[in-house]
Amino acid sequence: MFTGIxxxxxxxxxxxxxxxxxxxxxxxxxxxxxxxxxxxxxAINGVCLTVIAQNDHLFDxxxxxxxxxxxxxxxxxxxxxxxxxxALLPTTRLGGHLVSGHVDGLATLTSISRDARSWxxxxxxxxSLAKYIAKKGSITLxxxxxxxxxVDGNAFTINVIPHTFEVTTLGEIKLGDQVHIxxxxxxxxxxxxxxxxxxxxxxxxxxxxxxxxGFS
Numbered sequence: 127m128f129t130g131i132x133x134x135x136x137x138x139x140x141x142x143x144x145x146x147x148x149x150x151x152x153x154x155x156x157x158x159x160x161x162x163x164x165x166x167x168x169a170i171n172g173v174c175l176t177v178i179a180q181n182d183h184l185f186d187x188x189x190x191x192x193x194x195x196x197x198x199x200x201x202x203x204x205x206x207x208x209x210x211x212x213a214l215l216p217t218t219r220l221g222g223h224l225v226s227g228h229v230d231g232l233a234t235l236t237s238i239s240r241d242a243r244s245w246x247x248x249x250x251x252x253x254s255l256a257k258y259i260a261k262k263g264s265i266t267l268x269x270x271x272x273x274x275x276x277v278d279g280n281a282f283t284i285n286v287i288p289h290t291f292e293v294t295t296l297g298e299i300k301l302g303d304q305v306h307i308x309x310x311x312x313x314x315x316x317x318x319x320x321x322x323x324x325x326x327x328x329x330x331x332x333x334x335x336x337x338x339x340g341f342s
Contacts (some may be wrong), residue, residue: 129220129222129224130222132290134156136153136210137154138206141199141202162177162185162212164178169225171208173269175188209270209294222271223266227269228308230258231252233255234249234302235305258317260274263310267284268294268299
């Protein structure tokens with residue numbers, strides 16, 4: 127689990143195809159003195175990956191076909207800047223929100239403008255994920271915990287303060303670029319609990335259902 131508070135920006139130094147999937151190496155000088163062990167989890171642009179090798183500030187990760195099918199990692203090349211966060215500890219301050227590191231899909235930047243000293247950014251989400259996005263709810267973009275300011279159909283708006291814009295890769299994305307999106311865990315599990323079989327939520331909710339469960 128993660129918090130969505132980015133600790134450092136690393137740089138991909140290599141991405142090699144091995145046996146049908148990919149192994150990437152990421153340089154993270156800020157992690158050289160950290161207690162990182164083989165098998166530890168690190169979120170790379172919001173994707174939870176396992177450290178399989180380490181050499182000072184260089185970290186190797188294997189990326190499965192499943193992850194390649196749902197992320198942009200297959201397009202990464204040397205020089206790609208990535209947001210990084212180590213898995214949280216029981217003593218970690220939860221400054222963002224609970225993030226699993228399991229990317230749900232991709233969102234596209236459709237608008238960006240200044241809003242005083244912050245940046246006003248509008249993204250278009252896939253229709254299948256838009257239902258999980260709510261005004262003033264939490265969302266994760268490239269591993270960064272953010273607050274949704276507005277929702278309009280499949281589009282949602284966030285404001286990025288100067289600090290976040292500078293210390294994450296959000297400041298580098300351009301119109302038309304895609305980012306990894308992870309919706310809020312509560313919304314995802316709530317749907318499953320209500321439907322049982324992952325079907326249409328509305329089919330399982332009625333006046334009698336609400337009354338039976340203490341709502342009037």
